[in-house]
Amino acid sequence: MNTCSKCGNQQIIIQKKHSGQNLCQECFIESINEKVLKDTRKYKLLEKGDKVLMALSGGKDSVVALHILNSLREKNIIDIVAVTIDEGIKGYREEGIEIAKANTRTLGIKHRVVSFKEYFGRTLDEMRGQDDTRQDDTRQDDTRRQGDTEPRHACTYCGVFRRWILNRVAQEEGATKIATGHNLDDETQSILMNYLEGNINNLIRIGPKSESRDERFTVKIKPLREIPEKEIGLYAIAADLNVHLAGCPYAGESFRREIGEFIKELSRDHPTIMYSTLRGFDKIKPILKKELTPKGNTGECRRCGEPSAGELCKACSFLEGWE
Amino acid sequence: MQVKVIFGEENLTEDVPEDYTIKELLKKLEIPSETVVVKKNEAIVIEEELIQEGDTLEIIKVIFGG
Numbered sequence A: 001m002n003t004c005s006k007c008g009n010q011q012i013i014i015q016k017k018h019s020g021q022n023l024c025q026e027c028f029i030e031s032i033n034e035k036v037l038k039d040t041r042k043y044k045l046l047e048k049g050d051k052v053l054m055a056l057s058g059g060k061d062s063v064v065a066l067h068i069l070n071s072l073r074e075k076n077i078i079d080i081v082a083v084t085i086d087e088g089i090k091g092y093r094e095e096g097i098e099i100a101k102a103n104t105r106t107l108g109i110k111h112r113v114v115s116f117k118e119y120f121g122r123t124l125d126e127m128r129g130q131d132d133t134r135q136d137d138t139r140q141d142d143t144r145r146q147g148d149t150e151p152r153h154a155c156t157y158c159g160v161f162r163r164w165i166l167n168r169v170a171q172e173e174g175a176t177k178i179a180t181g182h183n184l185d186d187e188t189q190s191i192l193m194n195y196l197e198g199n200i201n202n203l204i205r206i207g208p209k210s211e212s213r214d215e216r217f218t219v220k221i222k223p224l225r226e227i228p229e230k231e232i233g234l235y236a237i238a239a240d241l242n243v244h245l246a247g248c249p250y251a252g253e254s255f256r257r258e259i260g261e262f263i264k265e266l267s268r269d270h271p272t273i274m275y276s277t278l279r280g281f282d283k284i285k286p287i288l289k290k291e292l293t294p295k296g297n298t299g300e301c302r303r304c305g306e307p308s309a310g311e312l313c314k315a316c317s318f319l320e321g322w323e
Numbered sequence B: 001m002q003v004k005v006i007f008g009e010e011n012l013t014e015d016v017p018e019d020y021t022i023k024e025l026l027k028k029l030e031i032p033s034e035t036v037v038v039k040k041n042e043a044i045v046i047e048e049e050l051i052q053e054g055d056t057l058e059i060i061k062v063i064f065g066g
C-alpha cells in the first residue's frame, strides 16, 4: 500500500519516480509551493520591494506562477501587476484572456490586456499572412542558416514581438522584474534546441534570471524553471485553479515541439533526464558565457528606441520588412 | 465490468476486465499518460490505481505540446 511520504495519507496523487517519494494532494501542493519559493530565494529571483510584471497567458504555467508569487504579495514582500498579450490567434487566445481576467479578479491583482494589433498594427495571424520566403540580411543572430528559405514559424514572430511588448509594458508599469511561467520541460527544450541548432548566443542566455548588461532591459525571472510541466498540470488540477487547457494552434509547426516530444519519450525510461540536462547545463553555462558573450556595446533601435545590437531591433526589422 | 469515462467533450462507457489499472485504460484509449491527470470518482489518482465496477473516470489533458 502506497501512503504519503510526508503525512501517511493513503490517498496519494503522485509517485515521484526519480525520488521514490509519494505525496497526497495537500502535501503535493505544499511541496511545490515550498520548492518554488526556495528556488526564488536560491537564485535571488526577487527582492523585497520588487514590482513584478507577471506574463499571464491564462495557461496552467503562468496561472500557477501567479498564485504562488501572490503568497509573497500577500506578505507585502512584492507587488504584482499582470499582463496578458493578445497575439491575435483567432479561436485560441480569447478564452485565455477571460481566464487570466478571472484569476486576477479573484486575487485582486491589477491586470492589463495588450495586443500585437495595438503595438504593431497587425495580429500574429496577419503577420503570418505577410510572410514570404525571401532571404533577408536583417538578422544579426544565427537563427537563420544559409540556404534556409523556409518561411519563419509563427513561433519566431510570436517570441520576438512578445519579448518586445513585455519589456515595453514593464517600463510603462515601472516593473523591476518580469516573471514568466517557463517550466522544466520548456527550459530543457531550449537548451537542447539551441545546442542542436548551434545557436550559442541564445544558449548562453538560458537561466533562471536574465543577466543583461543593459539596464533598459527589465530582468526576467522563471520561478517554475525546476518544476516539470506534468507537475504544474497536476498542481493546477489539485489546487482547483481556473486555467486555460488548450494548445496553441501554431505550436505544431515548431522544431521546439519535435524536441519536446523527443525529451518526453526519453523521460519515460529515464525519469531524471530533464533534471540532469538542466543541472549539467547550469554548470557549464558560466564558462560558456565568459568565453562566448558577444563583445560590443548595445545601441538603440533607430525606430523604437529599445536596446539593440544593430541599427534595428528584431521586432522593428520584421516590421520594416513588411512595409 | 463497465466504467464511465469522461475525456474532454466525450462521455464514454468502457468495458474493462477485473483488476484493470488506470495505466492500462489509458493505453487502451491510446492516451499518453504523461499528458493527462486522471480523477476517479472526483479524486485525483495515480496510474497504478485499480478501477472498480461503476467508477467514473475523468481524464484531463494538461499537456499540449509546443
Ligand SMILES: [Zn+2]
Pocket (backbone or CB within 6 Å): A004, A005, A006, A007, A008, A009, A023, A024, A025, A026, A027, A028
Ligand atoms: Zn500527505
Ligand SMILES: [Zn+2]
Pocket (backbone or CB within 6 Å): A301, A302, A303, A304, A305, A306, A312, A313, A314, A315, A316, A317
Ligand atoms: Zn525597434
